Amino acid sequence: MVAITYIEHDGTRHRVDVDADMTLMEGATLNMVPGVIGMCGGICSCATCHCYIPAAWQDKLLPPSPGELNMLDSASHRRPNSRLGCQIVVTAALEGMEVELPVEQGDDAG
Numbered sequence: 001m002v003a004i005t006y007i008e009h010d011g012t013r014h015r016v017d018v019d020a021d022m023t024l025m026e027g028a029t030l031n032m033v034p035g036v037i038g039m040c041g042g043i044c045s046c047a048t049c050h051c052y053i054p055a056a057w058q059d060k061l062l063p064p065s066p067g068e069l070n071m072l073d074s075a076s077h078r079r080p081n082s083r084l085g086c087q088i089v090v091t092a093a094l095e096g097m098e099v100e101l102p103v104e105q106g107d108d109a110g
């Protein structure tokens, strides 16, 4: 298990243990973390798993794929450190990671 802390937009913290090889989206939804929906089930087609990766953790992740970047284009409240949680696989190297969540999930059309 890998300890991940999800931080809601209002600062509320949720520290949960996530199985390695799950995604950040799965770790949040399976642990009922508010602010992550994962509507498409993780196939990179909804952007309701939008999250922000603090600078200290960015170099531990693989870069986003073109498909993830395309999907992020439709996400509300996008920032330079935006990622889709369903595209980030949890590994032991992410022990203690913090993930920040946007004020809301959804696309610009919503």
Ligand code: FES
Pocket: 025, 037, 038, 039, 040, 041, 042, 043, 044, 045, 046, 047, 048, 049, 071, 084, 085, 086, 087
């Ligand atoms: S869960 Fe739909 S894009 Fe991540």
